Amino acid sequence: MSALDKILISSIKKGIVTASVDLSKIEALGLELKEMANKHFGRSFNIREMDTGSCGACEAEIIAANNPIYDVSRFGVNFVASPRHADALLVTGPVSKNMALALKKTYAAMPGPKLVITLGNCALDGGIFKGSYYTEGGVSSILPVTTHIPGCPPTPTEILRALVGLLKCFTG
Amino acid sequence: MEYQTLLEKIQNKHPSILVGANENCDDEIYIKSTPEKFNELCLALHEELHSPVMSMFAQDLESHFRVYCSFLGIKYKKWFFVTMDIAKDTPQFKSIAKEIYSANLFDREIKELFGIEPLGNPDTRRLRLHDEVWPNGFFPLRKNFVPPKETGTLGEYKFTKVEGDGIFEVPVGPVHAGIIGPGHFRFSVAGEPIINLEIRLGFTHRGIEKLMEGKTVEEALQISECVSGDASFAHSWALCHAIEKIYGLKIPERASYIRAILLELERMYNHVSDIGGIATDVGFSHPSALASIIKELIHQLNIQLTGHRFLKGVNMIGGVTKDIDENKKALLLNVLPIILRDFNELKQILSSSTSFLDRVDTTGMLKKKTAEDFGVLGVAGRASGIAIDLRKNAHPAYVGVDFSPQTAETGDVLARLNIRIQEFEQSANLIQKILGKMTPQSINEKSFSFKEGFALGYVEGWRGPVLYWININKERKIERCKIVDPSFRNWQGLSYAVIENIIPDFPLCNKSFNLSYAGTDL
Numbered sequence: 001m002s003a004l005d006k007i008l009i010s011s012i013k014k015g016i017v018t019a020s021v022d023l024s025k026i027e028a029l030g031l032e033l034k035e036m037a038n039k040h041f042g043r044s045f046n047i048r049e050m051d052t053g054s055c056g057a058c059e060a061e062i063i064a065a066n067n068p069i070y071d072v073s074r075f076g077v078n079f080v081a082s083p084r085h086a087d088a089l090l091v092t093g094p095v096s097k098n099m100a101l102a103l104k105k106t107y108a109a110m111p112g113p114k115l116v117i118t119l120g121n122c123a124l125d126g127g128i129f130k131g132s133y134y135t136e137g138g139v140s141s142i143l144p145v146t147t148h149i150p151g152c153p154p155t156p157t158e159i160l161r162a163l164v165g166l167l168k169c170f171t172g
Numbered sequence: 173m174e175y176q177t178l179l180e181k182i183q184n185k186h187p188s189i190l191v192g193a194n195e196n197c198d199d200e201i202y203i204k205s206t207p208e209k210f211n212e213l214c215l216a217l218h219e220e221l222h223s224p225v226m227s228m229f230a231q232d233l234e235s236h237f238r239v240y241c242s243f244l245g246i247k248y249k250k251w252f253f254v255t256m257d258i259a260k261d262t263p264q265f266k267s268i269a270k271e272i273y274s275a276n277l278f279d280r281e282i283k284e285l286f287g288i289e290p291l292g293n294p295d296t297r298r299l300r301l302h303d304e305v306w307p308n309g310f311f312p313l314r315k316n317f318v319p320p321k322e323t324g325t326l327g328e329y330k331f332t333k334v335e336g337d338g339i340f341e342v343p344v345g346p347v348h349a350g351i352i353g354p355g356h357f358r359f360s361v362a363g364e365p366i367i368n369l370e371i372r373l374g375f376t377h378r379g380i381e382k383l384m385e386g387k388t389v390e391e392a393l394q395i396s397e398c399v400s401g402d403a404s405f406a407h408s409w410a411l412c413h414a415i416e417k418i419y420g421l422k423i424p425e426r427a428s429y430i431r432a433i434l435l436e437l438e439r440m441y442n443h444v445s446d447i448g449g450i451a452t453d454v455g456f457s458h459p460s461a462l463a464s465i466i467k468e469l470i471h472q473l474n475i476q477l478t479g480h481r482f483l484k485g486v487n488m489i490g491g492v493t494k495d496i497d498e499n500k501k502a503l504l505l506n507v508l509p510i511i512l513r514d515f516n517e518l519k520q521i522l523s524s525s526t527s528f529l530d531r532v533d534t535t536g537m538l539k540k541k542t543a544e545d546f547g548v549l550g551v552a553g554r555a556s557g558i559a560i561d562l563r564k565n566a567h568p569a570y571v572g573v574d575f576s577p578q579t580a581e582t583g584d585v586l587a588r589l590n591i592r593i594q595e596f597e598q599s600a601n602l603i604q605k606i607l608g609k610m611t612p613q614s615i616n617e618k619s620f621s622f623k624e625g626f627a628l629g630y631v632e633g634w635r636g637p638v639l640y641w642i643n644i645n646k647e648r649k650i651e652r653c654k655i656v657d658p659s660f661r662n663w664q665g666l667s668y669a670v671i672e673n674i675i676p677d678f679p680l681c682n683k684s685f686n687l688s689y690a691g692t693d694l
Contacts, residue, residue: 021472049351053376055690057401057482060445062351064471067464081349096693097305098375099354102346128398133312133319134301134379153401155481 021069021157029160030075036167037076041087045077045167047117048086048110052103053096053135058120058153062090065156077163083107088115088146094122094129095136107143115146117166120153127152175201175248182216189213197417197627202253210256211268214241217252218272221245224547224661227628227639228278229654230286232315236260237288240641240654241268241275242628246560251628258288267293274547274661285381287311300374300693303327312382334360334368342675346375353689357678364674369667376693384653389415389489392650396640397484400657400691405431405438406633407640407655407691408487414629414642415489421620426613427491429606432570433504434474434483434492436599436606439634441470442686443592443599444515449683450589451522454531459521466514473507476500491616501607508600519593529586536681538583538669548665550636550658552685555591556583556665562632573605583669585684595634622648635659635688657691 037045049062065072066079073079080086083106095103107116118139121127125138139145147169149162183190189212193203205213217223223243231238237258245252258265267290269276277299279290284298287309301312307324311317334341339362346354354375360368380399384392389411396411397404409431416423448463471481478486478494486494496504522528538548543556553560554577561577563570578594580587626643636658645651666685670678 050347051353051376051689053378053690053693054353055398055401055404056353056688057398057404059351059353060402061481064464064468066351067468068461069465069468079351093376094378096375096377098300098302098377099346100305102354102375106347122398128395129378129380129383132379132383133317134377152398152484153482 023069026070026157026160029157029164030072033072033077033160033164033167034075036164036170040167040170041076043076045088045163046080046086047077047088047090048080048083048106049090050092050103050106052091052093052099052123052139053129054093054120054122058092058123061151061153061156061159062092062119065159067156070156070160072160072163083109084111086110086114088117089143090117090119091139091143092118092120092123094126094132095139095142097134097136100136100142103139103142115166116143117147117149117162118145119149119151119159121150124148124150175245175250175252178220178245178248179203182213182220186212186216189216196625197420199249200251200253200628202255205254205256207256207258207265210239210241210254211266211271213254214243214268214275215271217243217254221247221252224274224544224549225272225278226251226547226637227641227654227656228275228282229641230258230282230288230313231643231652232286232313233257234315237263237286239265239282239288241278242641244560251630253628263287264289264291266291269293273545277660277664285311285313287314297329298374300377302374303329312379317382329372331358331372332360332368332370336362338362339367355689359675359678361675364676365672366670366675366678369670369678371663371667373663373689374693376690378694380694381653381655384650387650388648389644389650392642392653393487393489396655397482397487399655399694400659400688401482402442403438403633403635403638403657403688403691405434405483405486406631406638407657408484409435410629410631410633410638410640411642411653412487412489412629413631414627414640415644417627417629418625418642418644419489419620419623421490421617423491423617424613424615426610427615427617429610430492430494430496430615431487432573432606433496433603434478434486435631435633436603437470437474437477438483440511440596440599441467441474442634443596444470444518446683446686447518447522447589447592447596449686450532450585450680451528453680453683454528456522456525456528459518462514462518462521466511466518469507469511469514473504473511476503488616490618490620491614493616495615496607496610501610504603504607508604512597512600515596522589531677531680532585532589532684534582535585535677536669536673536684538665540581540583542668543583543665546664546668547661550632550662551588551591551595551634552662552665553636554579555587557581560637562630562637570602572609573602575602585680588684624648626652633658635686635691636662655694657688657694659687659689659692662687663692 356372448460451460
């Protein structure tokens with residue numbers, strides 16, 4: 001057993017802090033996610049993340065969904081570096097005017113069929129930044145949005161659950 | 173030390189420079205000046221206090237503009253503001269950026285937001301209202317601002333050009349490969365080494381300072397939590413601090429301690445995340461995985477303490493909404509040693525790898541002089557030998573807790589890494605100490621009366637000083653809110669630290685600063 005395994009196992013077993021996250025629930029969600037990704041996306045559902053003016057908390061939670069506790073990549077969900085490799089575009093932020101063009105270009109660079117997922121309250125309609133002179137008022141004013149993950153920010157578990165919900169839509 | 177002696181000294185050196193000084197909210201001194209004497213006075217304070225321009229901003233008053241320039245007097249435990257009034261029909265002032273370089277970005281900000289021209293500043297390019305999408309002649313922070321219609325003359329941003337044989341440019345961003353905020357980096361390189369790096373930001377500009385205007389303090393508090401998500405507690409505390417100063421509201425000691433504990437938790441999860449990030453950026457995935465586990469543990473601890481992983485919704489005017497009761501105290505005391513034990517493991521892994529140390533040692537050096545010139549503060553400043561930490565030097569919540577700022581001299585990635593490691597451990601100790609000082613008391617003061625006025629709220633967030641200057645009007649609404657996140661100035665430090673390094677080391681240098689896009693862009 002490597003040093004990391006020991007630490008990982010001890011951290012998870014501690015249960016003092018991790019009581020707020022039910023690991024068996026994550027496993028169950030993950031297996032469902034994996035089944036969907038296997039079935040509809042050839043075992044790999046690839047996501048390109050994009051920040052259009054978020055405060056950074058949404059990014060932190062997406063990164064957390066990739067940490068060893070949640071580790072979404074083991075369920076076939078990968079965050080990729082290029083829109084060319086992506087099945088879905090995961091967008092955060094209320095869309096600052098400065099990012100509108102970059103958002104369109106990133107979307108255009110994706111191969112079809114392509115999905116757009118918005119994450120966090122700002123991305124839905126501008127959220128707390130609604131009415132600002134410099135925001136576009138949400139992603140749907142620019143791109144066709146498939147689904148939305150609410151929260152400020154959504155927790156990694158909520159992100160997992162929302163992804164399961166999204167992929168289930170492809171059944172049938 | 174009394175600040176009057178300082179003013180007398182300045183008065184003796186520069187006769188007739190001082191018109192008068194007013195105290196405001198215990199620790200702020202406002203010195204009224206004229207456009208003619210403004211720069212001389214700022215320069216005198218800058219030299220006497222050894223302080224960079226901490227914040228410089230304008231305000232649109234009905235009959236004229238007022239410009240504020242603030243300095244930190246650590247010895248005096250005071251903030252010094254120099255003000256001048258500028259007529260609206262001649263919106264201009266003589267720039268001080270050539271004498272005090274840390275004023276430069278603020279000059280540019282004042283120009284783009286108010287249309288007040290800083291005469292003599294060679295660089296007045298826009299920072300956030302990008303020329304490509306925002307027409308000329310629209311100044312959002314003027315009170316009579318009307319957003320532009322679809323049409324308007326658009327321009328183009330001009331990058332600094334480096335020319336010569338074999339020199340080429342590498343443009344990167346705004347969309348990066350990772351899960352991270354947007355920014356544009358323009359490298360000029362000769363072979364591998366970087367000759368110049370120009371960082372163009374503003375991509376996440378949301379118009380927060382304008383959005384704040386006319387809001388109630390409670391609404392403003394919510395917005396402050398979304399200025400920079402990973403420092404949401406520091407930002408909301410700074411806002412509360414400003415408002416509480418205006419109201420003359422003394423918060424219960426217990427509330428102050430709870431705030432300090434949560435601020436330290438915010439520091440801990442971010443520092444460990446950055447330590448992991450530095451490991452990631454040299455391809456050392458094993459410690460970075462461990463770091464992310466520790467970070468996750470602290471997030472989950474945050475949930476148990478406050479119900480929110482990022483400590484949002486905890487600060488309120490007058491104190492905090494969530495108590496740290498005996499059970500939570502026991503939880504903290506149980507968990508902190510476990511976190512520290514894991515952290516120690518992480519430290520061991522990093523310090524025992526010579527190839528890792530080889531990558532971070534002497535990489536991305538920021539000289540103390542450069543850091544001072546640009547006003548680089550916080551973790552990056554302390555790593556370059558600038559021993560300013562508002563917790564020690566100015567903040568009342570830490571009074572009576574034995575604490576000294578961590579500093580290093582070398583200013584390289586290793587120094588910034590070490591500062592983070594030391595501060596992580598220090599924070600854990602601070603939390604334990606503060607827990608021991610807590611006595612049963614109310615956690616917020618609900619009885620207070622509204623007052624109009626202005627004040628500066630400040631907090632040493634995990635990146636550095638977070639400043640909120642707020643003016644509340646008679647209608648109990650925010651009249652003006654100036655936010656300075658430490659990232660705003662520290663980005664300049666990064667662009668100097670990478671010079672002569674190779675592009676493949678840029679992510680490493682960048683991560684060692686880990687500055688906020690959102691906090692800079694507002």
